[in-house]
Amino acid sequence: MTISGVLTRIEDCIPALRRYAAALLRNREDADDLVHDCLVRALDKLHTRRDDADVRAWLFAIMHNLFISQLRRSKARPSGEPLAETHESIGTRPEQESSLQWRDLIRALNQLPVEQRTVILLVSVEDLSYAETAQVLGIPIGTVMSRLARGRERLRQMTEEGAIRPALRRVK
Amino acid sequence: MSDPVHPIAEEDLHAGIDGQLAADRQPIVSRYLQDHPDIARKVAAWREQRDALRAAFAAIAAEPIPSRLLMDRLLQHRITRRSVIWRMAASALLAFGLGGAAGWFLRPGVQPPGTAAITLLAQQAVSNHVVYTADRRRPTELGAQQRDDLARWVSNRLNHQVVPPDLSADGFSYMGGRLAATPDGPAGLFMYDGPQSVRLTVFVLPLKTAGEKPIQRVDFADVDGCAWIDKGIGYAVVGKLPPSELRRIAEGVRQQLSRTT
Numbered sequence: 095m096t097i098s099g100v101l102t103r104i105e106d107c108i109p110a111l112r113r114y115a116a117a118l119l120r121n122r123e124d125a126d127d128l129v130h131d132c133l134v135r136a137l138d139k140l141h142t143r144r145d146d147a148d149v150r151a152w153l154f155a156i157m158h159n160l161f162i163s164q165l166r167r168s169k170a171r172p173s174g175e176p177l178a179e180t181h182e183s184i185g186t187r188p189e190q191e192s193s194l195q196w197r198d199l200i201r202a203l204n205q206l207p208v209e210q211r212t213v214i215l216l217v218s219v220e221d222l223s224y225a226e227t228a229q230v231l232g233i234p235i236g237t238v239m240s241r242l243a244r245g246r247e248r249l250r251q252m253t254e255e256g257a258i259r260p261a262l263r264r265v266k
Numbered sequence: 267m268s269d270p271v272h273p274i275a276e277e278d279l280h281a282g283i284d285g286q287l288a289a290d291r292q293p294i295v296s297r298y299l300q301d302h303p304d305i306a307r308k309v310a311a312w313r314e315q316r317d318a319l320r321a322a323f324a325a326i327a328a329e330p331i332p333s334r335l336l337m338d339r340l341l342q343h344r345i346t347r348r349s350v351i352w353r354m355a356a357s358a359l360l361a362f363g364l365g366g367a368a369g370w371f372l373r374p375g376v377q378p379p380g381t382a383a384i385t386l387l388a389q390q391a392v393s394n395h396v397v398y399t400a401d402r403r404r405p406t407e408l409g410a411q412q413r414d415d416l417a418r419w420v421s422n423r424l425n426h427q428v429v430p431p432d433l434s435a436d437g438f439s440y441m442g443g444r445l446a447a448t449p450d451g452p453a454g455l456f457m458y459d460g461p462q463s464v465r466l467t468v469f470v471l472p473l474k475t476a477g478e479k480p481i482q483r484v485d486f487a488d489v490d491g492c493a494w495i496d497k498g499i500g501y502a503v504v505g506k507l508p509p510s511e512l513r514r515i516a517e518g519v520r521q522q523l524s525r526t527t
Contacts, residue, residue, distance in 0.1 A: 105337045109327035112335070116326045126332055133340055144402055196322030203319070217284055218316040219323050224286060239277045246280070246312045254311065 103149035104136055110150070110220055111157060117215050118161060120204075128164070132157040151226040154216065158230050165208065202252040210245030213238055274298045279305070283313050383473055383500065388484035388493045390448040391469035391502030394455050395489060398444065399465040406442030406457055416443050420454035420470070426499060428470050430456040431522040436515050438466050466505035468519055473500045481516050483509055492516035496524060 111132060115125035135156050143152070203211060216227045217238075224242075228235040274295060281287035282295050299306040333339055398405050408416040417429045423445055430440055438458035446453040446469070453471035460466055479495040484502070491504035492512050501523065503516040 101337060101341075108331050108335055108337075109329075112329070112331070113323050113326040117323050126335060129335055133335065133337075137340060141396075141400070144400070196318060199315070199318050200322055214319070215323075218319050224281075224284075239280065242280055243276045246315060247308070249315055250308065250311045253315070 099146035100140060100143055100149055103146050104133065104153060107150050107153050108133070111153060114154065114215060114220055115157065115161075117203075117219065118208075118211070128157060128160060131160050135160065148226075148229075151222065151229050154220070154222065154226075154230040155232070158212065158232075199249075199253055202249055205252065206245050206248060210241050210248070213241040214245045214249070217242055279309050280312070283309065283316055383477070384479050384482065384493050384495060385484070386450070387469075387471055387473065387495070387500035388491055388502055390446075390450070390453060390471060391467070391493065391504050392484075392489050392491060394446045394448075394453070394469060395465075395467040395491075395504040398446075398455060398457065399467065405465075407444030409442035410440050412442065413440065416456075420445060420452075423452045424454055424470065424472050426470075426472050428454055428523065431468060431519045433458050433466070433515060433518070436511075436518065437461055438515075460505070460507075464505060464507060466503065466507065466515070469500075469502040469504065470523070471500040471502075473498055481513065481520065483513070485509075494520060496520065 108129065111129045112126065115128045115132075116122055119125045119128060132153060136153055139156070143149075203214070206214070212231060213227060216222045216230060217224065222230065224235050224238050228238045231238070278287060278291055278295050279299075282292065287295060299309060408419070413430055420443070421427050421429075430443060432440065434440075438460040441457045441459050443454060443456035446455040448471055450471060450473060453469060456468040456470075458466040458468070473495065477495055477498060479493075481492050481494040484491045484493050489504055489506060490509055490512055491502050492515075493500065493502040494516070495501070501516075501519065503512060503519055505512065507515075
């Protein structure tokens with residue numbers, strides 16, 4: 095049954111959607127809001143689905159679009175700081191003790207441009223293929239590869255060379 | 267580069283880390299890394315970084331899902347808005363028992379007060395119509411060739427003799443059908459293909475309440491239908507067709523089906 099199959103697959107993706115949203119946004123509450131909006135939107139669009147293939151990439155794409163329009167809105171607000179800089183580490187939250195060991199890494203990750211962060215997270219953490227990542231982000235696969243390469247290398251430089259704090263410090 | 271025909275690109279290095287490197291490229295990349303220790307160190311660092319990111323965020327995916335993000339919660343919210351697709355989803359859940367939505371849907375008192383049997387019949391007919399006609403690969407369980415098998419199967423399960431009506435005079439060819447699930451038990455669903463690929467379904471559901479209701483029009487969002495009750499058996503004809511045509515087909519179905527009983 096198509097509908098039930100899609101619903102079950104959506105349900106299966108919720109933990110991964112929460113993980114991705116939490117990695118993108120500094121606040122867990124905001125992250126779950128994003129997941130909620132994503133699920134509501136997915137249910138709105140359920141009737142457009144013909145089968146239950148690629149449900150995961152479909153959901154990540156919905157969430158990505160919501161995230162981007164959220165970014166645009168907050169950038170349009172005159173008083174708003176650029177979001178890329180206000181996204182601090184989720185590891186700084188006291189209840190996230192287990193992630194204290196990853197604090198520097200997450201901090202470095204959050205200093206990357208959002209374009210690189212999304213690619214790194216989708217590929218490294220969410221195990222999306224390069225093709226799926228391209229589909230989710232609506233970019234060519236070559237762009238996925240170059241953002242991945244640049245992001246990973248920048249992250250390596252930041253964590254290895256301790257250049258985490260000053261985001262604008264030029265390495266090289 | 268170790269292979270002048272297929273030089274190693276940075277993409278190969280990342281694909282190796284992400285398990286997305288073609289098998290025939292793997293030995294070439296390994297050899298290249300052996301020959302280039304400086305690059306190999308970077309690749310090792312990227313790999314560590316990947317593992318660390320996975321570990322850093324793993325705990326979040328293992329957390330229990332907050333109640334506001336549970337599917338049955340979200341669906342419940344939808345169904346109360348009474349749109350067709352959500353009743354359809356509820357039917358699907360009911361049939362397959364996903365989460366707690368089915369239990370919620372079945373709870374007495376949740377159904378709109380004063381809803382006549384014909385409305386519930388029509389809802390089920392429309393839900394099944396929407397679900398199964400949208401299914402491109404497998405709209406029917408038994409195809410046109412197995413017409414007699416389906417008639418036997420449905421008749422047995424419904425405990426009521428029923429034969430798929432012949433609508434060829436109306437320009438609709440029989441595609442097949444299936445047993446459908448409803449809160450009132452099993453139902454028979456027969457599907458037809460008409461002009462411009464319009465899909466029509468005939469729905470048969472024995473109701474617990476005996477009674478008679480004349481053919482009446484029921485409409486849900488963008489699907490129209492006609493429903494009636496004959497000797498305690500509910501019938502519906504559903505499709506995106508003009509009401510007058512639907513009614514004419516419904517009259518024909520009614521005549522055919524009353525002959526078989």
